[in-house]
Structure formats: C-alpha cells, structure tokens
Amino acid sequence: MSTAKKRRKTSGKKTVKRGPSRGFEVLVAKRAGFCFGVKRAMDIAFSMANEGQKGVYTLGPIIHNPQVIEKLRSSGVSPVDVGQVRKRGIRTLIIRTHGIPRQLCDTISAGGCRVVDATCPFVKKAQHYAKLLNENGYQVVIVGDSQHPEVKGIMSYAGDDVVVVDGNSPVQGLSSKVGIIVQTTQPVEALKRVLSSVIEVAKEVKVYNTICNSTALRLRETESMARKADLMVVVGGRNSANTTQLANLCRSLDVRTHHIETADEIRDSWFRGCRKVGITAGASTPDWIIAEVEKRIRYRGGASRNGT
Numbered sequence: 001m002s003t004a005k006k007r008r009k010t011s012g013k014k015t016v017k018r019g020p021s022r023g024f025e026v027l028v029a030k031r032a033g034f035c036f037g038v039k040r041a042m043d044i045a046f047s048m049a050n051e052g053q054k055g056v057y058t059l060g061p062i063i064h065n066p067q068v069i070e071k072l073r074s075s076g077v078s079p080v081d082v083g084q085v086r087k088r089g090i091r092t093l094i095i096r097t098h099g100i101p102r103q104l105c106d107t108i109s110a111g112g113c114r115v116v117d118a119t120c121p122f123v124k125k126a127q128h129y130a131k132l133l134n135e136n137g138y139q140v141v142i143v144g145d146s147q148h149p150e151v152k153g154i155m156s157y158a159g160d161d162v163v164v165v166d167g168n169s170p171v172q173g174l175s176s177k178v179g180i181i182v183q184t185t186q187p188v189e190a191l192k193r194v195l196s197s198v199i200e201v202a203k204e205v206k207v208y209n210t211i212c213n214s215t216a217l218r219l220r221e222t223e224s225m226a227r228k229a230d231l232m233v234v235v236g237g238r239n240s241a242n243t244t245q246l247a248n249l250c251r252s253l254d255v256r257t258h259h260i261e262t263a264d265e266i267r268d269s270w271f272r273g274c275r276k277v278g279i280t281a282g283a284s285t286p287d288w289i290i291a292e293v294e295k296r297i298r299y300r301g302g303a304s305r306n307g308t
C-alpha cells in the first residue's frame with residue numbers, strides 16, 4: 001500500500017490534501033526568521049521564563065514581533081521602560097540585541113537591578129571597537145542612523161567627539177586621525193561613501209567593518225526569490241524595520257506582495273493564477289509563525305478559506 005493510502009486509512013477521518021493543491025509552487029527562504037543574535041536573545045529570555053524565575057523583565061520589547069512578546073509575557077517575562085525599573089523595584093532586566101548606552105547600564109546596575117545582557121555579540125564587537133579607537137586617540141565616525149538604539153549604544157563608548165553619519169551627506173568637522181565603525185545593519189555602500197569622504201580630509205584612517213551580513217544575505221535571497229515569484233508573502237511584525245524593508249524590496253520589483261504577521265491574514269484570493277509563491281520573513285519572526293504560514297499556503301488559505 002502506498003504511503004498516501006496508508007495515511008488516508010490511518011487518519012480514519014477526512015482525507016487531507018498534502019502540498020500545493022492548485023498547481024503552484026511554494027518557495028520558502030532559507031534565511032527566513034531569527035538571525036543569530038535574535039535567536040540568542042530569545043533563548044536567554046525563554047530559558048529564564050522556563051526556569052520559572054520571577055520578576056524578570058526586558059528593557060523595551062525584546063524584538064519587534066507582537067506574537068513573541070505576547071508569548072513571553074504569558075511565560076512571565078514582560079517589557080518595561082527605563083522609568084519603571086527603579087519605580088517598580090525591578091530585580092532582573094534583560095537587555096535586547098541592540099544594546100544600550102554604557103551609562104544607562106551603569107545606572108540600572110547601581111540601582112540594584114541585575115542586568116542580563118542579550119546584546120548581540122556583533123553589536124558588542126562594534127561597541128568594543130568604538131572604545132578601542134577612542135582610547136587610541138582616533139575620532140570615531142559611526143556610519144548609521146543616529147536615532148537608532150544600536151547607534152546610541154555604540155556612541156556611548158566612542159568619546160565626546162564622536163560623529164554619526166548616514167552616508168548620504170558629506171562628513172564635516174573631522175580631525176586628522178579618524179576611526180570608522182558601522183551600524184551592523186547598514187549596507188556596505190554607505191560605508192564606501194563615508195570612507196571616500198573621510199579620506200579627503202583625514203591623514204590617518206582606521207576602519208572596522210562591523211556590518212553583519214545576515215541582513216544583506218536575507219535581502220539578496222529575497223530579491224532573487226521575488227524575481228521568480230508571482231506573489232511574495234513577507235512574514236513579520238508590522239513594527240519590524242527589517243521585515244518592512246523586505247516587503248518594500250519585493251514591491252520595488254513590481255511583485256504582488258503581502259506583509260502579514262500571522263497565518264490568519266492569508267486570503268485564498270491572493271493565489272488565483274499564481275504559479276510560484278515566495279515566503280520570506282524578517283529576523284524577528286519565529287519559526288512557528290513561518291511554519292504555520294507555509295502550511296496554510298500549501299493548504300490554500302486554511303482557516304481563512306471562507307473569508308475571501
């Protein structure tokens with residue numbers, strides 16, 4: 001008896017169709033979901049929750065994914081803002097992957113709160129190089145977004161004369177000895193632009209390329225998938241910058257794109273006439289949400305079948 005027949009027989013009830021039912025192919029990005037740093041932070045948070053440790057909080061939402069934040073909250077680990085740490089006498093605080101300014105970390109610890117550092121090791125490395133350059137007399141230039149929490153954290157190690165540039169405008173007010181560091185999620189083109197501007201004025205330049213290639217590889221894979229697909233489904237928090245970046249990339253290639261947070265948003269009508277459907281996800285999207293989305297797409301709509 002074939003495996004399929006056996007499955008039908010042993011299920012005993014309704015026969016369930018497996019795989020793509022209406023002749024379209026489903027492509028799932030290999031790099032969809034948690035990057036190394038996010039996975040590490042999630043492991044730290046969930047293991048503390050599972051050990052039943054009481055009074056554990058994260059400084060802000062640990063990642064930009066509402067479903068994960070809710071799951072953590074129901075396991076006993078909730079986000080708080082910095083003002084609440086002292087007010088509520090919080091004893092244990094997990095720092096998210098972006099890291100925080102050094103002075104803030106010192107203040108929290110001095111108040112008697114245990115800091116559990118889930119800063120991504122790649123971000124830690126950028127902080128370390130900022131400190132090293134400053135100690136060795138270099139003026140530190142950070143390529144990145146000055147409002148981003150990761151950059152604010154790195155700045156705190158870089159000395160008073162630190163400069164943050166986004167790679168789109170000329171760098172001004174530099175000394176003759178400059179050290180360059182990059183926000184981990186910046187494109188390499190931004191670093192190249194800043195470097196070419198800095199070498200116009202500085203006599204000595206040291207560069208630490210602290211770009212994490214996880215984002216670049218994910219974008220590259222998504223682009224190549226979107227070029228083959230009729231429809232792209234991008235999974236992740238609507239407040240997740242890197243998920244939004246993936247969706248925008250797909251749209252810029254004129255591919256029909258839906259950015260969803262969960263499988264419940266899938267609509268059957270999306271798939272009419274499709275031959276290839278691509279699924280990708282941001283760095284803060286957990287595997288269980290991606291797997292559910294893939295399953296619903298393979299089954300063509302699942303729970304949303306009648307709602308379309």
Ligand code: SF4
Nearest residue numbers: 035037120122184212
């Ligand atoms: S994208 Fe890279 S630097 Fe950022 S958290 Fe993930 S692994 Fe770390």
